[in-house]
């Protein structure tokens with residue numbers, strides 16, 4: 001059964017509902033997942049793009065009980081509906097402002113309560129804990145529903161696609177560190193910003209880390225084999241298993257891997273030519 005159609009509402013548990021925003025694309029998969037938590041007092045996580053039909057769907061599902069709106073990060077497919085939704089419900093906005101001068105950021109987002117690592121929103125029905133997870137974006141937070149061990153992962157972990165890490169806001173070293181950090185929490189399910197619920201969180205996290213380190217090893221081999229080069233040159237070797245149509249996006253990941261290698265003293269950046277150490 002397809003449950004990820006745009007506009008579709010699904011009951012994920014007694015406390016959690018999901019509405020899929022009408023913004024499917026290559027980058028957003030089936031569309032952004034908006035989560036509604038609670039029955040008596042409702043928290044909305046990632047209200048999504050500022051599209052009227054989606055806001056109406058959230059308002060209908062919230063039934064006059066929306067008290068909080070939480071935003072995992074301020075990319076344009078996650079936070080822009082927050083302002084209109086807050087205006088129409090009086091709900092309190094939780095999250096972090098967008099970093100300045102970055103692409104695809106919603107600079108209009110202004111939280112009432114700025115997220116800090118470990119911050120808790122406690123209600124009679126549920127407790128939500130904000131966990132700072134930089135990597136995909138510097139202001140990225142995952143949100144843990146403590147009663148169910150359900151982690152709303154935003155774009156830190158997606159189902160069905162690899163998370164894009166675009167420097168300088170995106171940072172591969174931070175990303176891998178943020179994945180490891182999550183394993184300290186008692187997780188039961190991952191509820192991604194895009195795609196279906198995922199069981200077995202630790203196995204998922206370990207799989208992502210292994211995949212990224214495999215690619216990093218291939219980047220290291222490409223540096224050694226070629227003696228170094230530009231992103232355009234190195235992508236041909238380091239991503240020779242990826243169709244050339246995807247090399248544009250792959251170059252961002254390559255760049256992120258190279259920055260990590262430089263930070264670790266394993267590569268050098270000589271004015272856009274990357275070389276092994």
Ligand SMILES: [Zn+2]
Nearest residue numbers: 073075136155
């Ligand atoms: Zn994002």
